[in-house]
Amino acid sequence: MAEIRVKVCGIRTDADLAAVVAAKAAYIGLNFFPKSPRFVTLEEARLLTHAAPEGLCKIGLVVDADDATLDAIVEAMPLDMLQLHGKESPDRVAEVKARYGLPVMKAVGVADEGDLAAVFDYSLVADQILVDAKAPKDAVLPGGNGLAFDWRLVAQRRWLKPWMLAGGLTPANVAEAIRLTNARQIDVASGVESAPGQKDAAKIAAFTKAAHMEKGGVPILR
Numbered sequence: 001m002a003e004i005r006v007k008v009c010g011i012r013t014d015a016d017l018a019a020v021v022a023a024k025a026a027y028i029g030l031n032f033f034p035k036s037p038r039f040v041t042l043e044e045a046r047l048l049t050h051a052a053p054e055g056l057c058k059i060g061l062v063v064d065a066d067d068a069t070l071d072a073i074v075e076a077m078p079l080d081m082l083q084l085h086g087k088e089s090p091d092r093v094a095e096v097k098a099r100y101g102l103p104v105m106k107a108v109g110v111a112d113e114g115d116l117a118a119v120f121d122y123s124l125v126a127d128q129i130l131v132d133a134k135a136p137k138d139a140v141l142p143g144g145n146g147l148a149f150d151w152r153l154v155a156q157r158r159w160l161k162p163w164m165l166a167g168g169l170t171p172a173n174v175a176e177a178i179r180l181t182n183a184r185q186i187d188v189a190s191g192v193e194s195a196p197g198q199k200d201a202a203k204i205a206a207f208t209k210a211a212h213m214e215k216g217g218v219p220i221l222r
């Protein structure tokens with residue numbers, strides 16, 4: 001069975017990048033949401049994208065970004081995918097895809113069964129779906145809050161497009177999350193940090209090792 005693909009979101013420094021590469025993650029997320037402790041400037045992100053090895057998928061995360069903001073991001077650096085993590089409509093997802101010619105991953109917040117219809121709706125237009133915990137109403141961030149949702153809601157689901165599981169994942173719970181949901185792709189931000197925005201190389205290594213052990217049964221040799 002194919003190996004689990006891990007995305008580590010909120011990469012800010014060369015040390016973060018080195019830790020992710022050493023841990024053999026498949027994706028990095030560069031966070032362009034100004035209110036996030038994981039925010040990177042265009043210049044910081046540009047340097048990281050150029051330092052990233054070939055084959056590592058570089059995702060730009062935005063929240064309800066307008067065209068001018070997206071134009072600046074896409075022109076400044078080579079990204080492989082855009083992650084829309086706000087209230088973007090299906091029409092806006094299609095518009096962003098057409099405007100930039102990049103694959104788009106749409107985040108959908110899930111708290112109960114009723115939220116799953118949106119996963120189907122967005123799977124008609126997006127290239128991937130990020131199934132995340134729904135943020136609390138008063139939250140400053142629409143994601144990256146370290147909150148999990150009831151994984152049984154998405155257990156063994158199949159959708160039209162590839163999907164990633166996110167929300168409150170940690171080195172301690174990622175194996176159980178994969179076993180329960182059969183997710184093939186996993187996303188983490190705060191669960192591999194020592195403080196908000198501060199990635200921890202040991203936690204990144206422990207997280208990817210736990211994820212890669214699942215299903216494939218054999219960890220990647222370093």
Ligand SMILES: O=C(O)c1ccccc1N[C@@H]1O[C@H](COP(=O)(O)O)[C@@H](O)[C@H]1O
Binds near residue numbers: 009029146188191
């Ligand atoms: O991480 C952030 O700060 C963030 C800000 C705004 C939108 C999304 C954000 N993060 C995304 O949310 C998931 C889950 O985060 P966590 O693991 O629960 O902390 C994260 O992987 C990002 O894709």
